[in-house]
Structure formats: C-alpha cells, structure tokens
Amino acid sequence: MMPPNSLSISCLAKIILSWRRLRKSGKHAAAAAKIETIEPEPEMELSIPPHFRCPISLDLIKDPVTVSTGITYDRESIEKWTESGNRTCPVTKQQLRNLDQIPNHAIRKMIQSWCVENRALGVERIPTPRIPITRSDVSDLCSKISSSTVRGGHKKCGELVEKSRRWVKESERNRKCLAEGGAGDVLATAFEFFASISSNEYEDLLAIILSTLPSFFPLTEESKSKLSSDQSIRCMSWFLTREDLSSRQNSVLLLKELISSNPRNVNKLLLPIKGIEQSLSNIVKLQFCPKATKASLTLIYHIIWSSGDDKISTWFANAGFVSSLLELIVDSERSVCEKAIAVLDKICGTKDGKEMVLDHALTMPVMVKKLLRVSATVSELSVSVIWKLCKDDDRWCVEAIKLGCFQKLLVVLQVGCGGKTKEKATELLKMMNQYRGKLECFDSSMNYDNLKKPSF
Template identity: 45%
Template sequence: MTSIVRPRKTSVKMNFVRNDSKIGISIPGHFQCPISLELMKDPVTLSTGITYDRQSIERWLETGGRTCPVSNKVLKEGDEEEEMIPNHSIRRMIQDWCVANKAYGIERIPTPRTPVTREIVEEMLSKIRMASREGDRNRCSCLVQKMVVTAKESQRNRRLIREGGAAQTLSMSFENFAGVSVESLGNGVSEEILSALTMLFPLDKEVLRHVGSPESMNCIVSILNFGSLTGRLNAALVVKELVSSGREYLIAETQGLVEALTKLIREPVSPQTTKASLIAVFYMVRSDEKVASQFADMNLASLIVEKLVDSDRSMCEKSLAVLDGVFGSENGREKGCKHALTVPVLVKKMFRVSEMATEFAVSALWRLCKNDAGEVGCLIEAVQVGAFQKLLLLLQVGCSEGTKEKASELLKLMNGYREWECIETMDFKGLKRPF
C-alpha cells in the first residue's frame, strides 16, 4: 500500500519544484504510522507486532485506548511502557529513504532520544532533593533545567515526571532556598524551580503549603520585584495558583505582595504577566475588604480605569473584575468616584466587550452609585453618559439574576435624575421600563 504525499499538509518538509510543477513523492506504506498515516519519526513496536509512531500510539493510550488499533487485540497492563519497543531497523530505513530523497527537499529525521522511565525520573528527583539539602544551588539549578528539558520532549515524559512527585520535590527545594533573597542567588535557582512548577499545575495542597510558606512567599515577592522577565511571569503565575486555591487570606498578609503586584500592573513586563497579576489581585480583593482597601491605597483603581480606555477583551474582562473587587471597599469607592474617567469608562464598556465584561461593569457601577454616601455625583454622571438607557437594554436582552437585580436597583436610583440625560434617546424609545 502506498500513499501519494503532496507538499501541502505533512509533517515532513516537502517543497518540491521542478520545471515550475509540483512533484509528488510516494512514501512506502511500511514507513507510515497506521494511526496518523504520516511518516514515522520514532517507530515503536507493540507486543502485537504492529509498528506505530511513538507520539501517535502514546496519544491513543493516554486517551483510554486499551487495544492495538490495527489488530484490535487487548493490550496487557504495562504494554505502553514495558513493551513499546523502539524499531531501530525501520527507523534507519526511514532515515536512509529521507537521505535518498534529499534532492526533493525531504529532511532526514533525527534519531529520537530515549524516553524517560519511572526509574530515571526517580533518580533525577533524588539528585534534586540531595542538592537542595546540601544547599548546592548550582547543581540544583542544572538538574532542574535538565528536568524541564526532559519534560518538554513529550507529553509522556511530563506525565511520568508529574506522577513521580516532581511538584513535591520542587516545592520543598524552593522552600529550602527561600531564605536567601533573589539578588544574591546569582544562578537563579529559585526562578528555575518556579519555571518548572508552572509546568505541573494544578498543584496539590502539600505543594501549596511549601510554596505558600512565609519564607517562600518572601522569596516570591523578591522575584516579583527584582527577578528576570521570565522569573516575574512565573512568580505571578504561582501567586495566581496559590490565591485561586483558597489561600488568598494567608497570601495577602505577605509583606510587600500588594505593592509588587500593583507594580507589575503599573509597569507591565509582558501581557501574560499583567494578566496573571490581575487574576491574582481579583482573588485577593473579591471577598476581603481590608485587602481591597490596601490595593486602593496603591491607587490601583485609577490605574486600571486608565488602562481600560484601550485594552483588549481578555485584559478588559480581568481589569473590570479587579475594579469591581476594589470597589468593595469604602476606600476603593472613594478613589473611584474621584477619578473623572471611572463612570464614563464603566458605562462605555457595557455591551462593547463581552457579556462577562458587561456584568462586571454593571456591578462596579452599582457599588459606586449605591454607596454614594448621600452624594449623587456618580448617579448624575452615569445618567449623563447614557447608563439609564443601557441598563434598560440589558434587562430587555437578558442577563444573570445577580446582574438583573443590580441593574434594576440602579435604574430606580437613576430614575429621579432623568433630566440630566445628555444623549439622543430615539434609538431606545421602544424599550419598556421595568417599573
């Protein structure tokens, strides 16, 4: 059986041009993986005698396949690791075929690396633990880097590393080195460990306990402030993982964390870092008024309002979520009311970004207007920029129950200030008022 491969969609680079016409190359059938029907890069043979490309058969097994796809024979327990034998003969034949067809642009398939085993993983992690106990930062850093490279080679490697307890080993090692600030580490072992941990999300409770200890958190704050660009991103991702797991009330007590996260939002390192910081802040302020007030003291509300003027959908949703949380504190609402752009930006973002953004914008506006302490400045300004009509429209098109209640309450509060409307309302004349 042969298949004609054209240079359009294939894992092998095939840009064949001769006399301005494309030439098809026939790949021998026994060089093709029975699953992907593509040229095998790492052929392995199962106990059934059928040869597959390693990546294809591993994906088959990881998704629940327990039979040989070709013969349909049930595979014995452990076939995927113990009896997945590299077929060196077929691999060398494929490489020779690639070399013979080099003139047509076919690149030689490199000899694949030997995949890791549970024994190799255990030895690797044992060496990391030993280097950590001995305080050998250079050796630990090299070992962690090697583990990361190994994990990136394949999903199977990453799974075995995760199942071998890598997260526990890394978190304990991080805690061991956490007593030294990042400025004096030199080799950045703490950053290397955080980078490896981000590959193993979600983290279990034991791992979170080590990473969330006072010593570890002080080190994380130091990396947020003084680490490399990648180090800051990974530190922000770990903080996000910590606070999203229900430990926000403990993490928020870490000295300097509020300032460090605010700085990453004020002085962006990268879009990913900013988004991770915003999510971490959201979890910290959503149910703790004291923490929300701390972020308000850092002028986070004003900072986010200004960023909302020109931000993409993802950034806008996260920013509005944080703003809603900060307005949960009296301090946050006070600072929000004083900023000239707050109300106009909140009203403008309704229906402009997404359903989620609209609901956060309504909630933030509701917090400002409901708790206006007798002042009607926010209410009048909201009416002036068209909030009344947008809220009416929101009730007509539908929204969640919580948002519906807040929108209805806002409409009742604004109803007495309709004379302040400064927009053309003809487009909304058909809307029905809910009261």
C-alpha cells in the same frame, strides 16, 4: 510562441533542441506551429509511501515505535491511543501483551533517507527523536536532587534541576512522567531548604526551581505545604521585587496556585508580606506577560476582598493603577478584562476608592462601552461599577445617560441577568428616568445586530 518563463526548464530545453534541428534541416518555419502547441510537463505529485504513514494518524511517522503485536506507529499517536484506555492494537485488534514501545530505528532511518531524497520537492528531514525518560530515570533524578539538598550542594542541585527542566521541554510525556514521579514535591522541598538559608546567595538556583515548578501545576498538597512556609513565601515575595521579569512571573504564578484551592490562605500567605501591593500593581502596569497579569489581578482581588480594610482598596486606587486597569479593560482579551473589571468593582466599594476612580475621565465611558460587549460576566460587573458610581452622585447618572447607558440597561434586563444585577439595573433605570426626558440621549456605539441571550 509562449514566453520562456511560463515553461519548465526541461520543456524549454526540448524546444531549443527541436528548433536547432529544424533550423539545420530548413524546416523551422513549417514546424513553428507545432512548437507553439508544446505544453509544459505537469509537476509530479509527491506521495508518501504507505509503510511510512502511521496507521492511526495517516501522517508521516516522525518517531516510529513498535508495539507487542509487531505493528509500527508514531509514538505520539499510539501513546494517545493507550492513554485513552485502549489495550488493543489498532491494526490487528489483538490484545497488547504490554504497553512497551520499542523504537524502530530501521524504519526511522528509511524515512529520513526518503526525506533527504525528496528535499528538492520541499520535504524536510525529520530529526532523530530523543528517547523518552522512564520512571527509573525520574526516580534516580529525584533521589539525587534530594541528596544534594540535604548536603547543601547547591551547584550539583542546580545542574540536576536544569536537567529536569530540559526533560520537561522535550515532550509532554516527559513532563507527565516527572510529575507522576514526584519531581514537583522534590523541587518544592529544595526550594524551601535553600530559601531558608539565603535568597541572595542561592538566587540562581532558586530562580531555576521557580521556572520549573509551574510545569507541575496543579501542585500536590505536599508541594503546597513546602511552598506555603514562611521561608518560601518570603523568598517568592523577594523575587517579586527583582528586575528579572521571568522570576517575577514565576513567583506570582506560584502564589496564585497556592491560594487557588483555598482563597482564605490570602490572610495567611499574602497580607503579611510587606510591599505586596506595590509588587503586584507593578506587574499589572508593566503587562509583560498575560499569565502574570492575570495571576496578579486574581491576587489583588483576593487581597482586597479578604482584608476588609478600606485602606488597601484606596491604595490600589492610587499611583496610576486605575489607569492600568482601564487600559486592560479596553484592550485585553476576555479573561483579563473580567479580572481587571472585578478589581475595579472592588475598589469602587469604598468612598475614597470611588472618588479616585471617578477622577479618571474614561471610567464611565469604558464601563458603558463594555455593557453587552464582552461576556455576561463583564456586563454584570459593569452594571455593578456604574451603580456604585451613580447611586450617590447625580452628575455621573447624567453622564451615563448621555453615553447611552439607559438603552443598554434595558437590553441587559431583556436578555437576562443575575438577581443582584437585575436589582442594580432596575435601580439605575429609575434614577436615570427622572433625567432622561431633559437630555438628548445618544449612543453611537450601540449595535443590536445578532444580539443573543447569554447564558448566566
């Protein structure tokens, strides 16, 4: 007889009942063979009723809405359809008289009841969807925030900003509606106003605004104008020094957004900030958020590039910052690695900066390791760093050869690279060639399998 744990409960109950009956009749021995052949009942496969499926996605409808043709769809699916420029009903092919979407509460309740009935089969009840906000809702909210700002009502303003943040979190549709309604401009205006009075006194309100503004990237020119004022920049730089990591993250993201369209704004916005180097380097060292790390590296790169002051490059070479960069280059994903090595390349552009970079024993091994490993950009930047380290000091040239740099540079030229990188790689090969015959070259990490020509 099959073990009980391999049978369904209903099947096992039938076997027990049959066995008892047979035992009473004295025929259990003769029927034993028949019982052994009883198979478990196959589990029923749950099928979603056709009228519960969205005609577009064919999935269970979560937020049913009815369009002007009388057909019900899932809100997310029909919104994607109309946002793509379609003005016809996907089912009837009729022209939509308007884009209004009326919630179908009847079908929603039917779907929820069906989910509850089939809960034992693993079906989860869909939550009752929130009604999306309208342009009128956004206009009313923005008007109230502006009014509270003018009156200096920071408590009421904070409640309204928190409401806008909740709306943003509810759905992408809400976020777009707020952005199109000018919520970002209103929040930027409120931030500038309260920052001009006191960052300390209105810290909570300003922090809430900071956390909401990134939802409206890319910012409008009006928002950038308000956030680029002296009062706003001072407030954001103040938040960069606070213990609250969330405020640090949002501040650095906003500063990056302000210079993204015009890097020349660095001279106006960032260089005058006292202690900006320390604040940004601390974010890189902590690595508490990939977005904040990338934004900080971008700002540091532009600061070094725009300042033209060797002292700034030398400062970033101090205080363990180079160690943090090397750690990011080794362990981070591609975009972070590219930004970190770009900053390292800039630091190596000065004599003092280069000397401090060379004080780290892992600098050359990491640079050689990254050749042909991550991306074309990383390879070009690695060649640039190696060239800067080797061109005035034969010791580093010899170390690079021992690490297998000569062979990798040959491959860099073979697979293709930019003009400047080609010049630097060729010069490095000439410098290394005079030592190559005297050294035993090795490269335990080189792997030419599946090597493909990158697109530059």
